[in-house]
Amino acid sequence: MTQFPSSARxxxxxxxxxxxxxxxxKVGMFFTLGLPTVMLVLFNALFGGGTVDTPGGSWSVxxxxxxxxxxxxxxxxxxxxxxxxxxxxxxxxxxxxxRSTPVPLGVYLGGWITSALLVxxxxxxxxxxxxxxxxxxxxxxxKVPAMMVTFAVGVTAFAMLGLAFAGVVPDxxxxxxxxxxxxxxxxxxxxVFIPLDNPPRWLEVIGDVFPLKPFVNAFQDTLNPTVxxxxxxxxxxIYVALWGVFGAIVARRTFTWEPSTGGRSRSRRRRRSR
Amino acid sequence: xxxxxxxxxxxDYGDHRAVDSISFTIAAGEVYGLLGHNxxxxxxxxxxxxxxxxxxxxxxxxxxxxxxxAGREFxxxxxxxxxxxxxxxxxxxRESLNVYGSCYCAPRPxxxxxxxxxxxxxxxxxxxxxxGGQRRRxxxxxxxxxxxxxxxxxxxxxxxxxxxxxxxxxxxxRLCADGMTVLLTTHxxxxxxxxxxxxxxxxxxxxxTEGTPAELMAMSPLTTITFTLPPAxxxxxxxxxxxxxxxxxSVQIETERPTQVLADVTGAAAALGLELDxxxxxxxxxxDVFLALGGEASP
Numbered sequence: 001m002t003q004f005p006s007s008a009r010x011x012x013x014x015x016x017x018x019x020x021x022x023x024x025x026k027v028g029m030f031f032t033l034g035l036p037t038v039m040l041v042l043f044n045a046l047f048g049g050g051t052v053d054t055p056g057g058s059w060s061v062x063x064x065x066x067x068x069x070x071x072x073x074x075x076x077x078x079x080x081x082x083x084x085x086x087x088x089x090x091x092x093x094x095x096x097x098x099r100s101t102p103v104p105l106g107v108y109l110g111g112w113i114t115s116a117l118l119v120x121x122x123x124x125x126x127x128x129x130x131x132x133x134x135x136x137x138x139x140x141x142x143k144v145p146a147m148m149v150t151f152a153v154g155v156t157a158f159a160m161l162g163l164a165f166a167g168v169v170p171d172x173x174x175x176x177x178x179x180x181x182x183x184x185x186x187x188x189x190x191x192v193f194i195p196l197d198n199p200p201r202w203l204e205v206i207g208d209v210f211p212l213k214p215f216v217n218a219f220q221d222t223l224n225p226t227v228x229x230x231x232x233x234x235x236x237x238i239y240v241a242l243w244g245v246f247g248a249i250v251a252r253r254t255f256t257w258e259p260s261t262g263g264r265s266r267s268r269r270r271r272r273s274r
Numbered sequence: 275x276x277x278x279x280x281x282x283x284x285x286d287y288g289d290h291r292a293v294d295s296i297s298f299t300i301a302a303g304e305v306y307g308l309l310g311h312n313x314x315x316x317x318x319x320x321x322x323x324x325x326x327x328x329x330x331x332x333x334x335x336x337x338x339x340x341x342x343x344a345g346r347e348f349x350x351x352x353x354x355x356x357x358x359x360x361x362x363x364x365x366x367x368r369e370s371l372n373v374y375g376s377c378y379c380a381p382r383p384x385x386x387x388x389x390x391x392x393x394x395x396x397x398x399x400x401x402x403x404x405x406g407g408q409r410r411r412x413x414x415x416x417x418x419x420x421x422x423x424x425x426x427x428x429x430x431x432x433x434x435x436x437x438x439x440x441x442x443x444x445x446x447x448r449l450c451a452d453g454m455t456v457l458l459t460t461h462x463x464x465x466x467x468x469x470x471x472x473x474x475x476x477x478x479x480x481x482x483t484e485g486t487p488a489e490l491m492a493m494s495p496l497t498t499i500t501f502t503l504p505p506a507x508x509x510x511x512x513x514x515x516x517x518x519x520x521x522x523x524s525v526q527i528e529t530e531r532p533t534q535v536l537a538d539v540t541g542a543a544a545a546l547g548l549e550l551d552x553x554x555x556x557x558x559x560x561x562d563v564f565l566a567l568g569g570e571a572s573p
Binding site: 002003004005009010013014017020021024025089092093094096097099100101102103104258 | 346347349352354356360362369373377378379420
């Protein structure tokens, strides 16, 4: 009996195909890589040379923005991307088509997530390169391990959360709105676009409860000269990781291959009637 | 043992019984057509056999396996051409066949499949740029890339123009010649007649009859003859049978003896030097077969 190709090989093929599919989508490329770059250039043009005050002390604006926007790019490449694209592929029947093949679910989604992580790596490297080249960004080599670990924890957690939320987005039409309505307002209270100085208490609480601000802050810490030592923000990382675990559990329950029209609502009705 | 065995299959959606205890078998290498209107339960039945949907009751075996609990090995041996399903528009035809084919134990060579479905010239075109008919051919290509033993074709030509339908039939026939077992759903009687060895007719979730296309057609023996009555002629001058329905100038005759009736009528017309405009002879349509079987006409 002929053997199935190994999971590693299938994983590689899936990752490559997902990566090609993403990089050939102009809309995805613009929102994931283009927009944060535009913002980085704009913010530096508008506020460059200034300083930011955080509890640890005063530090330069370019360190703050590059860290914040790099982290935001990583979230765009994973969370926003998956919330956008999973419901579209589900409604178009692409997921169902994959369900018809012998590819294991874990390998299919694994390849997709790996591709999203690769896009995130590209985005972060792009932001940091622009920062170093044009805006005197200083990267402390001693904090690079912390930066990499923080990045890895963050993108994995946000990929899981994206998958989880994609499962409850009702259809393809509402996907872009759902993705942006959740992440953009949150970004404003999560130190991405503006450092919050004495915000209203409730905005601060919202920022602290959701995982974006802890991730952004942990990533900024690795670029913040007032933070001494290795730059690891263990509490924030554990908190983000817990959100990621929560996302994975929810994703397992909400993920479906079936389009939302017809089949899915029918099977939902069936489940309820049992 | 048959390749596909269905016994007492039932599927309920809430209070609605979409499939009502149907049974049929498909032998290895046979092309079986499930014929019926929209909502007759064709797609539900096929999706249960594909493993996409769970059944309410009954026994189902495909290649000796229960699709409801079958996994990767099962999906490796079947091919599915879904009714409406996109492919990633950003990929090219060749890339999509490569990546989909990569999941199977022993896929067919990509170039061979592209050639088979006639997409050689479009092999490196993005799927987003293909026409509707070309995409449907890609659907077929993706259905057979894994070299399946059983192929499910869910309404393969719905929405096609007549030329595209012909081409797609030829393609399916070529595939069937390889000895693949095929389950085809359609609401075109001529499609079933052309492609299927045996046909099951679904009406309201029940399998009301089964047989070869010829046997089915024989169930409604009436052939319909229509034409326009020439000016200044009457039913009597043309020797119209008593069953003829004359509505203004248009005449419709339903008969079990079309040869005789045609000879009488055209003979009378020719003797008078008259031409019968819009003369048509129509064999039983799906509609007629359905009506003969007690089904309801389509809306």
